[in-house]
Amino acid sequence: xxxxxxxxxxxxxxxxxxxxxxxxxxxxxxxxxxxxxxxxxxxxxxxxxxxxxxxxxxxxxxxxxxxxxxxxxxxxxxxxxxxxxxxxxxxxxxxxxxxxxxxxxxxxxxxxxxxxxxxxxxxxxxxxxxxxxxxxxxxxxxxxxxxxxxxxxxxx
Amino acid sequence: xxxxxxxxxxxxxxxxxxxxxxxxxxxxxxxxxxxxxxxxxxxxxxxxxxxxxxxxxxxxxxxxxxxxxxxxxxxxxxxxxxxxxxxxxxxxxxxxxxxxxxxxxxxxxxxxxxxxxxxxxxxxxxxxxxxxxxxxxxxxxxxxxxxxxxxxxxxx
Amino acid sequence: xxxxxxxxxxxxxxxxxxxxxxxxxxxxxxxxxxxxxxxxxxxxxxxxxxxxxxxxxxxxxxxxxxxxxxxxxxxxxxxxxxxxxxxxxxxxxxxxxxxxxxxxxxxxxxxxxxxxxxxxxxxxxxxxxxxxxxxxxxxxxxxxxxxxxxxxxxxx
Numbered sequence: 001x002x003x004x005x006x007x008x009x010x011x012x013x014x015x016x017x018x019x020x021x022x023x024x025x026x027x028x029x030x031x032x033x034x035x036x037x038x039x040x041x042x043x044x045x046x047x048x049x050x051x052x053x054x055x056x057x058x059x060x061x062x063x064x065x066x067x068x069x070x071x072x073x074x075x076x077x078x079x080x081x082x083x084x085x086x087x088x089x090x091x092x093x094x095x096x097x098x099x100x101x102x103x104x105x106x107x108x109x110x111x112x113x114x115x116x117x118x119x120x121x122x123x124x125x126x127x128x129x130x131x132x133x134x135x136x137x138x139x140x141x142x143x144x145x146x147x148x149x150x151x152x153x154x155x156x
Numbered sequence: 157x158x159x160x161x162x163x164x165x166x167x168x169x170x171x172x173x174x175x176x177x178x179x180x181x182x183x184x185x186x187x188x189x190x191x192x193x194x195x196x197x198x199x200x201x202x203x204x205x206x207x208x209x210x211x212x213x214x215x216x217x218x219x220x221x222x223x224x225x226x227x228x229x230x231x232x233x234x235x236x237x238x239x240x241x242x243x244x245x246x247x248x249x250x251x252x253x254x255x256x257x258x259x260x261x262x263x264x265x266x267x268x269x270x271x272x273x274x275x276x277x278x279x280x281x282x283x284x285x286x287x288x289x290x291x292x293x294x295x296x297x298x299x300x301x302x303x304x305x306x307x308x309x310x311x312x
Numbered sequence: 313x314x315x316x317x318x319x320x321x322x323x324x325x326x327x328x329x330x331x332x333x334x335x336x337x338x339x340x341x342x343x344x345x346x347x348x349x350x351x352x353x354x355x356x357x358x359x360x361x362x363x364x365x366x367x368x369x370x371x372x373x374x375x376x377x378x379x380x381x382x383x384x385x386x387x388x389x390x391x392x393x394x395x396x397x398x399x400x401x402x403x404x405x406x407x408x409x410x411x412x413x414x415x416x417x418x419x420x421x422x423x424x425x426x427x428x429x430x431x432x433x434x435x436x437x438x439x440x441x442x443x444x445x446x447x448x449x450x451x452x453x454x455x456x457x458x459x460x461x462x463x464x465x466x467x468x
Contacts, residue, residue: 003319007159014243017259021278021300043392080199082276082300084242084261084417086396087326103329105240105396105419107261107276113303115273117427120394120419122333144333144394147425163315170399173415177434177456236355238432238456240398240417261396263417263432265355269459271429 002090009088009100009127012134017083017104020155025070028155029063033128036060037138040156042146043121054148055141055155066155078111081118081154088125097137098127106156119156120144158246165244165256165283168290173239173260176311181226184311185219189284192216193294196312198302199277210304211297211311222311234267237274237310244281253293254283262312275312276300314402321400321412321439324446329395329416332467337382340467341375345440348372349450352468354458355433366460367453367467378467390423393430393466400437409449410439418468431468432456 012031019027032038040055057063086103093099101124108118126138141156168187175183188194196211213219242259249255257280264274282294297312324343331339344350352367369375398415405411413436420430438450453468 003316004159006319006323007162010243011162011245014245014259017242018245018257018278021259080300082259082261084240084259084396086329087322089323089326089330101330103326103333103394103396105261105394105417107273107300109276109300113301115276115301115303117273117419117429120421120427122330122394144392144419144421145425145427147427160315163318166399167318167401170401170415173398174401174413174434177415236456238415238417240396240415261417263429263456265432265456269457271432271457271459273429 005093005098006088006090006100008134009090009098009102009125010085012127013085013088013102013123017085021081021083023080025067025154028067029060031136032060032063032139033135033137034060036063036136037140038063038136038155039139040141040143040148042143042148044146046142054143070154079154080109081156082107082109085123096128098129098134100125100127104156119148121156161249161254162244162246162256164290165246165254165258165281166241168283169241169244169258169279173241177237177239179236181223181310184223185216187292188216188219188295189291189293190216192219192292193296194219194292194311195295196297196299196304198299198304200302202298210299226310235310236265237312238263238265241279252284254285254290256281256283260312275304277312317405317410318400318402318412320446321402321410321414321437322397324439325397325400325414325435329397333393333395335392337379337466340379341372343448344372344375344451345447345449346372348375348448349452350375350448350467351451352453352455352460354455354460356458358454366455382466391466392421393468394419394421397435408440410441410446412437412439416468431460433468 038057039053041053088100088102091099106119109115121143124140127134194213195209197209240261244256244258247255262275265271277299280296283290350369351365353365400412400414403411418431421427433455436452439446
């Protein structure tokens with residue numbers, strides 16, 4: 001039971017990373033529930049108890065708008081990501097939701113081929129099981145470093 | 157069913173990475189079918205529709221020859237790899253083959269201990285199920301960066 | 313059976329990495345058996361057949377003492393790790409123990425936000441199954457690079 005659920009979450013994580021890494025940004029909102037929360041913050045903010053977020057989107061509409069804005073602006077230098085996501089751990093489970101946590105390492109590949117270790121951290125997630133599979137009610141992306149500039153970058 | 161298959165692929169991926177990371181290059185051909193295709197290319201090539209490959213080996217014999225050539229030449233600086241491979245996603249399945257995709261990050265460790273992020277990308281694989289386990293009919297290694305020089309390097 | 317065991321090991325690995333990455337060092341000894349061995353060495357040492365270790369702790373008490381010493385000394389610059397651990401492979405299995413191997417990549421995040429690829433390598437583990445889950449009888453951390461300075465750093 002737990003093994004099946006961890007498997008389903010791992011598959012959803014892999015699909016999520018693949019979607020972003022292949023620049024299929026328009027498909028990214030499909031991972032979220034209508035009433036979702038997507039938030040990017042830092043470990044330091046969490047430690048200090050700050051509510052501040054680098055990105056804060058609290059509906060699927062806002063998640064969609066972010067992609068539209070990114071595509072319209074188009075002023076960021078062309079870049080790609082590569083996600084590698086660790087095995088998820090289930091941290092709580094109720095009838096309505098499953099919360100899980102997983103480590104990530106994201107490499108960034110610039111147009112000229114330069115590759116660097118762009119971001120590391122963990123996903124704190126709440127998932128809802130639907131007939132179509134798992135959807136994210138909440139994803140808090142906790143970056144280990146406070147140096148992340150996500151103003152114009154791709155979603156994590 | 158699908159969970160068992162993903163598990164089997166993940167185990168084969170881990171064994172593949174381990175074989176290369178431990179410099180057991182002579183065992184590397186054993187992951188491939190007789191009539192295999194092994195190809196290394198870049199995301200840019202794929203986007204542009206180019207067939208060009210950095211490495212192109214279309215039989216198990218050629219896969220073996222590559223290792224012999226590498227060992228004979230022996231002019232590359234001593235180096236080791238470390239693969240970390242993400243959870244595979246099954247992208248298609250027929251009686252004859254299963255195709256899957258997985259992200260990878262490979263670090264390179266030079267003789268003097270210097271470690272860098274050597275390559276990131278994804279494996280596009282076709283597997284055949286045999287009585288001895290899974291074998292690769294096809295592995296296309298799509299590097300995110302076009303800067304990869306694989307002329308004399310180890311297989312990815 | 314094997315799938316369940318690999319799953320259990322992968323979950324234990326993820327929990328282990330999470331414990332260290334969240335700076336819950338005091339919980340780290342709980343992953344070990346009373347009569348454990350924890351050892352950090354390099355691939356070069358293993359190749360040369362040297363028994364030398366960068367860290368050598370051969371009881372749970374020594375594992376605990378290491379954390380106390382680290383906390384007391386407190387002279388290392390504040391830093392955090394981020395583990396990403398590959399799928400484990402079971403290498404042997406008896407009634408008493410299961411041995412497994414897994415690749416790791418660890419990023420280090422300094423106080424100022426600088427992130428680098430700190431260590432890569434593999435865990436060579438022996439696990440004992442208890443009613444409370446898996447515990448480590450032995451963990452040999454084999455770093456790919458010989459440059460690792462673990463004198464005052466966090467456990468790997």
